[in-house]
Amino acid sequence: MFLGIHAFGGDDEPESNPTTSPQPTGNPSNGGDNNNGELGNATGQAKTATEKLQGIGYGCSDLFNTAQGAHRGCFKYEGATEAEAVFQFQADGTIIGVQLTSQNEDNVNNAAVTFDAELQALGNDTFGGDQVKQIQTAVKNGQKSQKVGSTWGEFQLRNDGDTLELSGGKSGMDSLDLPRKTFDTTxxxxxxxxxxxxxxxxxxxxxxxxxxxxxxxxxxxxxxxxxxxxxxxxxxxxxxxxxxxxxxxxxxxxxxxxxxxxxxxxxxxxxxxxxxxxxxxxxxxxxxxxxxxxxxxxxxxxxxxxxxxx
Structure with a gap:
């Protein structure tokens, strides 16, 4: 569904790199050329989600952050667990698209616990508690893949046991275009x-x-x-x-x-x-x-x- 984080564990406990620079960074046309792992401005839902994710150990940065909107990723490594919460939001902080993932090949339960924590951190204020409960119920039912409808929008859930993924967009909203990035070398x-x-x-x-x-x-x-x-x-x-x-x-x-x-x-x-x-x-x-x-x-x-x- 989307690129995941490849983790290999190790003696040192891995960690993501939290940064909290308040400066706006980049734009969709140039891919955020001034963004070196920093955070731009955020208000409303985006600010709340970011702070809650940081509070449970995620490090966040912006792919771009402009007057038109932003694309933000929050990443976490904890032992064998790797997780990410990627979301887009408008200038007023309204979140319009999300991708959540959690993976732990050694412990299925840990993957589910991490997924539930990031779902609540981002979802309770964005989708509403009732909608979060719908997704939680779908996860507990153990279906491998299913659509989950809500008053916020429609979600696609994938549950492979050691990997859980959720993606969804706010009804009536289009996602923001991503920068096309290539090196000059073929x-x-x-x-x-x-x-x-x-x-x-x-x-x-x-x-x-x-x-x-x-x-x-x-x-x-x-x-x-x-x-x-x-x-x-x-x-x-x-x-x-x-x-x-x-x-x-x-x-x-x-x-x-x-x-x-x-x-x-x-x-x-x-x-x-x-x-x-x-x-x-x-x-x-x-x-x-x-x-x-x-x-x-x-x-x-x-x-x-x-x-x-x-």
Missing amino acids: EPQMVTRLKAKQYVCTSSCSKQVGKYGSQRVYFYASEGEGIKQIEMSASGDPADVKKALPTAVNDAFGALTGGDIAALKSYIQAHSDGKSYASYVAGWRVEITGNATDGYSSQRINISYETFFV
């Missing part, structure tokens, strides 16, 4: 530039790290267009990964042009402590995840365009 150009750095490129570009590890750069673009998703990762011995991931990041950004590279690289470098983060940065969605044990480590950075279907 897939063939990226392959050529990474091969020059001794990467082996098939479906992705990779090179061996240590005895059993690897560093990898994956990217995706529509034919003839610039790259719109790129992922940098490293896995293997923890000491090797600690060196390999920054190298993969530098190699990837060194091969890219356009697409707000300076802001993206700055954000990644500022969140390189091994914990998990998700935020909007310069109109892109950035997810930083990883895990580590005594003998094995895996870390991943994903940069992608945002999707929003309600």
Whole structure:
């Protein structure tokens, strides 16, 4: 239904990156070029929902925030649980579209508890308590997929046990257009530039790290267009990964042009402590995840365009 957060757990408890800058950021036409994981203005329902989500551990940022409206995402990592509440709102704070998700592959109950908490944090003031109860009942009934009608609008619920997703739009309202984000570099150009750095490129570009590890750069673009998703990762011995991931990041950004590279690289470098983060940065969605044990480590950075279907 929409892009989720890829979490891998780990010794350090992951956390999202709460930011509370009151400055307006960006616009839909340029994707919020001044937005480096910050929050713009919000009143009414949007302000209330944001504060309640932050109060239960979510970190929030804006994809864009203008006089016409805003697109906000609130993200949370807690142990094996990963969750997000993405919503759009008008200038007066009226929420017009929502996407909620909660996932925990290790504990179905924890996924449901987290989903219910974010549903109430956003929904009680936006949809009304009665409408929230309708959705809660649908979840408890355990159906895999169903439409849930309400006086606010129509919701689509998906319940796979370890993953719960809810999307819906306010009746009579259209969602706000998202910025079209691509780098200038195409897939063939990226392959050529990474091969020059001794990467082996098939479906992705990779090179061996240590005895059993690897560093990898994956990217995706529509034919003839610039790259719109790129992922940098490293896995293997923890000491090797600690060196390999920054190298993969530098190699990837060194091969890219356009697409707000300076802001993206700055954000990644500022969140390189091994914990998990998700935020909007310069109109892109950035997810930083990883895990580590005594003998094995895996870390991943994903940069992608945002999707929003309600």
